[in-house]
Amino acid sequence: MVISKDDIEGLAETKEQKEWWGVKSANMTRGSLEVFAGPMYAGKTTLLLQRVLWLDHQQKKILVIKPSKDNRYNEDTIVTHNQLSYPCISFSEFSEIEDNYNIMPYNYNTVCLDEVQFMDCKDTLSSVEMWLRNGVNVIAAGLDQDSRGIPFETTSQLLGLADKSEKIKAICTVCGKEATKTYRVKASGDRIQVGSMGMYEPRCLEHWEPK
Numbered sequence: 001m002v003i004s005k006d007d008i009e010g011l012a013e014t015k016e017q018k019e020w021w022g023v024k025s026a027n028m029t030r031g032s033l034e035v036f037a038g039p040m041y042a043g044k045t046t047l048l049l050q051r052v053l054w055l056d057h058q059q060k061k062i063l064v065i066k067p068s069k070d071n072r073y074n075e076d077t078i079v080t081h082n083q084l085s086y087p088c089i090s091f092s093e094f095s096e097i098e099d100n101y102n103i104m105p106y107n108y109n110t111v112c113l114d115e116v117q118f119m120d121c122k123d124t125l126s127s128v129e130m131w132l133r134n135g136v137n138v139i140a141a142g143l144d145q146d147s148r149g150i151p152f153e154t155t156s157q158l159l160g161l162a163d164k165s166e167k168i169k170a171i172c173t174v175c176g177k178e179a180t181k182t183y184r185v186k187a188s189g190d191r192i193q194v195g196s197m198g199m200y201e202p203r204c205l206e207h208w209e210p211k
């Protein structure tokens with residue numbers, strides 16, 4: 001991607017941005033996409049957060065985003081079972097992110113997305129592609145399948161686009177072997193819901209059935 005001097009003048013608002021474009025425009029490098037996917041309780045958020053804390057330790061600027069549970073844009077915290085936490089923003093529409101944050105490499109090194117299975121597929125793909133093209137790295141985590149064994153579209157598309165991906169396994173609650181599936185303990189509602197503790201369990205292929 002080659003950017004002309006006129007483009008730089010148009011895009012850059014500050015002296016730092018102009019300098020950044022001047023340096024980067026000659027050999028713009030695309031950002032990389034890394035995806036963690038797997039069943040519930042596999043530690044996807046923990047893994048994501050470990051990356052976040054490592055990048056933070058290296059003084060890289062990071063934006064952590066998760067889908068909002070209550071259809072409102074707000075500031076939040078991402079927390080794992082082992083008490084790791086980091087500030088994040090939650091949203092219902094990607095336009096809210098674009099309106100509030102200028103996601104460019106001079107502002108952010110990496111954007112981290114959690115619970116991508118709940119994000120709109122088309123909007124997620126178009127935003128992620130734009131960030132990558134602009135040179136921002138993206139790390140995404142989400143459920144790969146629902147309890148019926150049907151792949152979540154957004155996670156699947158991101159896995160397809162990923163430069164690096166990892167299928168994370170959980171531990172089967174029945175036998176303790178590797179669990180790649182999410183089992184629905186109680187049948188109620190549609191697909192997988194947020195905060196549904198006790199409703200789902202990770203299971204191996206032997207102890208899982210779609211429902």
Ligand SMILES: [Zn+2]
Nearest residue numbers: 172175204207
């Ligand atoms: Zn099992």
